[in-house]
Amino acid sequence: MADLKEIRSQFPILKRKVYDKPLVYLDNAATNQKPERVIKALDTYYRDQNSNIHRGVHYLSQNATTAYENVREKIRAFINAPSSKEIIFTRGTTEAINLVASSFCRKYVREGDEILVSAMEHHSNIVPWQMACEAQGAKLKVIPMNLEGDLLMETLPQLLSEKVKLVAIAHVSNALGTINPVKDIIDAAHEKGIPVLIDGAQAVAHLKVDVQDLDCDFYCFSGHKMYGPMGVGVLYGKEKYLNELPPYQGGGEMISEVSFEKTTYNELPFKFEAGTPNVGDVIGLGEAIRFIQDTGIDLIAQTGEELVKYCEKRLLEEGGITLIGTAENKSGVVSFLIDNVHPYDAGTIIDRFGVAVRTGHHCAQPVMDYFKIPGTIRASFSVYNTKEEIDTLLVAIRKVKAMFC
Amino acid sequence: MIQEKAAQLIDEFSMFDDWMDKYNYLIELGKSLPSIDEKYKTDENIIKGCQSRVWLHASFDGDKVSFTGDSDAIITKGIAALLIRVFNEEAPAEILNADLGFVDQLGLKEHLSPTRSNGLVSMIKQIRFYALAFQAKA
Numbered sequence: 001m002a003d004l005k006e007i008r009s010q011f012p013i014l015k016r017k018v019y020d021k022p023l024v025y026l027d028n029a030a031t032n033q034k035p036e037r038v039i040k041a042l043d044t045y046y047r048d049q050n051s052n053i054h055r056g057v058h059y060l061s062q063n064a065t066t067a068y069e070n071v072r073e074k075i076r077a078f079i080n081a082p083s084s085k086e087i088i089f090t091r092g093t094t095e096a097i098n099l100v101a102s103s104f105c106r107k108y109v110r111e112g113d114e115i116l117v118s119a120m121e122h123h124s125n126i127v128p129w130q131m132a133c134e135a136q137g138a139k140l141k142v143i144p145m146n147l148e149g150d151l152l153m154e155t156l157p158q159l160l161s162e163k164v165k166l167v168a169i170a171h172v173s174n175a176l177g178t179i180n181p182v183k184d185i186i187d188a189a190h191e192k193g194i195p196v197l198i199d200g201a202q203a204v205a206h207l208k209v210d211v212q213d214l215d216c217d218f219y220c221f222s223g224h225k226m227y228g229p230m231g232v233g234v235l236y237g238k239e240k241y242l243n244e245l246p247p248y249q250g251g252g253e254m255i256s257e258v259s260f261e262k263t264t265y266n267e268l269p270f271k272f273e274a275g276t277p278n279v280g281d282v283i284g285l286g287e288a289i290r291f292i293q294d295t296g297i298d299l300i301a302q303t304g305e306e307l308v309k310y311c312e313k314r315l316l317e318e319g320g321i322t323l324i325g326t327a328e329n330k331s332g333v334v335s336f337l338i339d340n341v342h343p344y345d346a347g348t349i350i351d352r353f354g355v356a357v358r359t360g361h362h363c364a365q366p367v368m369d370y371f372k373i374p375g376t377i378r379a380s381f382s383v384y385n386t387k388e389e390i391d392t393l394l395v396a397i398r399k400v401k402a403m404f405c
Numbered sequence: 406m407i408q409e410k411a412a413q414l415i416d417e418f419s420m421f422d423d424w425m426d427k428y429n430y431l432i433e434l435g436k437s438l439p440s441i442d443e444k445y446k447t448d449e450n451i452i453k454g455c456q457s458r459v460w461l462h463a464s465f466d467g468d469k470v471s472f473t474g475d476s477d478a479i480i481t482k483g484i485a486a487l488l489i490r491v492f493n494e495e496a497p498a499e500i501l502n503a504d505l506g507f508v509d510q511l512g513l514k515e516h517l518s519p520t521r522s523n524g525l526v527s528m529i530k531q532i533r534f535y536a537l538a539f540q541a542k543a
Contacts, residue, residue, distance in 0.1 A: 342478035344456040352424055360456045374477055375456060403432060404479060 004303065007295055008384040010035040021354030024389040029174050029202060029333050029380035030358055031224045034288070038227060041287035045280045053279055054253060054270075068279050071286035072269070078289050079219065080210040081236050085268040088242070089277055092233035093201040094124040096220035097168070099235055099272060100197055101128035103245040104166060111137035114163040116194075118143040118151055118180070119370060120173040123363045125199045129168060138165070145370070149176035149325035153184065160192050167196045171203035175364040175376070176325030177308065177333030179207070186216055195241065201225055205382065206304050206331045208297050211236050223281065227382075228288030232281035235272070242268050249274040300383045304332050307381040311390045318394060320401060324376045335362075335376040338397060341404045343375040349403060350377070353396035355389075407499055410491045411507035418511050427512070431483030438486035441475035452527045457481045459524045463535035469494045470539055472532065476524070484513070484525050492532050497540035501533060 008014060011033045016023050025033060045067075051060035053068050069084075076084040090096040109115070115129045119142050126140070133140050141159055144152045160167075167189045172179050186196045195217035203209060205226040211219050218237045224230040237245075247254055247265055251274035256264040265271045292300065311334045315321040324335040338346050347359030360375040361368045368375055379393060421427045441450075445462040452459040457478035464471050472493050474485035491507070492500050508529070 342457055342481075344478040345480050347456075348480055349428065374458070403429065 004383070004386075008386070010037070010291075011384050012036055012039070014384060018354040018356075019352055024353070024355040024392050026379040026381065026385065026389065026393060027356045027358050028205075028382040028385070029225070029362075029378065031230065032205060032227055032382040033384070034227055034229070034284075035291050037291060038229065038284050038287045042229060042280055042284045045283045049283075050280070052276055064279055067286075068277065068282050071282050071289075074286050074289055075234055078209075078293075079204075079234075079236055080212050082212060083239060086236055086239050086242060088235040088237065088269045088272045089282055090220075090233045090235050091231055091278070092222040092224070093199060093220045094128075094222075094233075096218075096233055096235035097124055097197070097199060098128045099248040100218050100220075100237070100245075101132040101168075103248050104241070105129075105132035105136050105138070107245055109133070109136045109138045109165045112163065113138040113165045114141045114161070115139075116141045116143060116159055116164050116167045118169050119145040120149065120151070120176055120178060120180075120364065120367050121168070121170055122174050122199065122201070123365070124201075125168055125170060126366070139163075142366075143169070145178075147371070149173065149178045149327045151178075151180060151185075153181065156185065156188050160189060160194060162192070164189075164192075164194050167194055168199065169196065170199045170201075171209075172200075172206065172331045172333075173325070173364075173367075174202045174333065175362040175367045175378070176327065176335055177330040177380075178325060178327040179203075179329040179331050182216070183214055186214055190215065195238075202332060205292070206301055208301070217241055223285040223288060226285075226288055227291050228285040229281040232278050232285050239268065242272070247271050247274070251275040253277070295383060301331075303383045303385075304381050307385055307387070307390065308332065308334055310387050311379055311381075311393075314390055314394050315397075318397060320405070321397075324371055324373065333378060333380045335378045337373065337376055338400055339405050341400060343377050345404055346377050346397075346400045349400045350393070350396040353392060353399070355393050355396050357393070407491055407495055407503045408507075411503075411510075414487065414491065415507055415510045418513075428480065431480050431487070433483070434486040434490075435476075435479040435481075435483030438474065438482055438489065441473045445473065446475065452524055452531050457524065459485060459528060461485065461528060461531050461535075463532075463539070465497070465539040465542065467543060469496055470500060470536060472535075474528075481524055485528060487511075488528055488532060492536075497536040497543060500536035501540065505529065 013033050049064050051064040053065040072084045072087045075087050115133055129140055171182050182198055189196045197218035198216045200219050200221040204221040220235050223232040254266050254271050254274040256266050308330055315336055320339045322337045343359035350357055358378045441460050446460050450460045450462045457476050459476045459481055461474045472489045474489055476482040476485055
């Protein structure tokens with residue numbers, strides 16, 4: 001098992017200071033930091049390998065193509081997808097969801113149909129569906145939750161009517177940390193022949209994801225929340241759906257033959273990768289997956305879980321703190337409020353201690369509306385975080401209380 | 406007059422050596438600003454920031470503009486109080502012609518990022534917008 005101190009030392013940014021204080025980075029649910037090897041992989045790509053892929057016969061192009069396609073295979077293995085044809089590179093989770101919302105709804109959704117999401121979705125798993133529903137004359141329905149931040153699973157059988165064409169749900173809530181019972185939801189939906197998309201943005205860096213075991217029809221995630229570069233993400237989709245869906249964007253690469261009369265499309269996965277792909281960042285993502293594998297997803301999961309528990313314990317001992325999201329199964333995120341202090345006020349002061357937390361609605365306004373709060377303070381963790389950093393957060397919280405309460 | 410009030414604020418802020426004192430002063434300013442009348446807490450008067458809600462209401466007596474403001478975050482309310490102190494009871498033309506350099510000189514931008522999160526920039530924009538509307542009326 002890798003040593004946590006050694007793991008932390010692999011992240012150059014964690015050595016820097018903010019306002020003359022050591023950086024305490026607890027905003028990992030927004031994006032996490034990159035180990036030296038990922039930064040190096042990007043640097044090496046542009047120094048030694050940069051070339052456009054798939055169409056060049058020259059040495060560099062063939063090398064870059066191989067490197068790019070090797071990452072596709074690596075990702076296939078990482079999430080245990082049956083085929084690398086089912087791995088589509090996107091800009092991130094948001095683009096992956098938009099792709100499915102656009103292509104799936106054009107193909108399968110008609111007036112009066114429904115798309116089912118949950119009450120704790122990130123805006124990226126709400127707005128694309130709203131837009132697609134609007135275009136098709138369909139309706140967006142919502143699985144409700146309770147005050148702990150657990151979905152009301154008993155409402156599911158009724159919500160899964162014959163009108164529902166797809167269920168789109170977060171694996172882990174970015175605002176509350178709840179790990180949703182996605183397998184149960186997928187099983188229930190499949191019993192009625194309804195496909196399910198999982199927004200895995202907050203899950204892949206914390207949990208072992210096996211898309212065959214889940215049997216989800218689509219799974220989306222971002223590279224930058226799993227130690228990889230910004231600007232690259234993944235859509236996994238079952239081949240049977242991806243083959244049927246119309247392309248999302250048109251351009252080079254995604255075609256088979258083009259004339260002014262008619263264009264035929266390329267096969268999977270290229271049908272969905274129009275234009276020059278983000279080769280450099282894909283290669284960086286490959287290195288990030290190697291980092292996760294070398295570190296061990298079990299150690300990553302266990303460290304995250306311990307930090308969440310320790311943080312919640314310290315906050316409750318401190319008093320005057322309301323935890324927002326107290327589900328039994330949580331991952332990576334602690335959302336809370338300090339007495340009646342506005343999260344923006346609290347965040348402004350916490351920042352001055354060199355502590356990076358997120359304050360606000362976390363792009364999940366419906367969640368804040370449900371709890372009738374303007375937002376929360378959110379501390380979120382990665383494998384390099386320490387209990388001492390949580391102690392520093394607590395020092396900052398005490399100052400917030402002294403200033404505002 | 407605006408420049409005099411601005412200069413006085415710069416003077417006050419120059420006495421603080423550290424960020425904590427500046428924030429404490431903003432908190433004091435925020436607390437001392439009377440809450441806006443509930444009837445003015447309308448969608449029309451809201452300045453939508455990313456994190457806190459800010460309301461700014463203006464009235465015009467044909468000569469000068471009066472501002473009231475509020476926010477659910479106290480630091481933001483302090484910023485509103487500070488701007489109201491500078492621009493309150495001034496003629497629309499004075500407001501529109503005012504040199505906004507004092508905002509930088511207050512040294513607030515280095516502590517409050519000039520993003521939409523604290524509403525500083527949006528508040529100034531809204532104050533000028535009111536002045537412009539009243540000028541057209543006058």
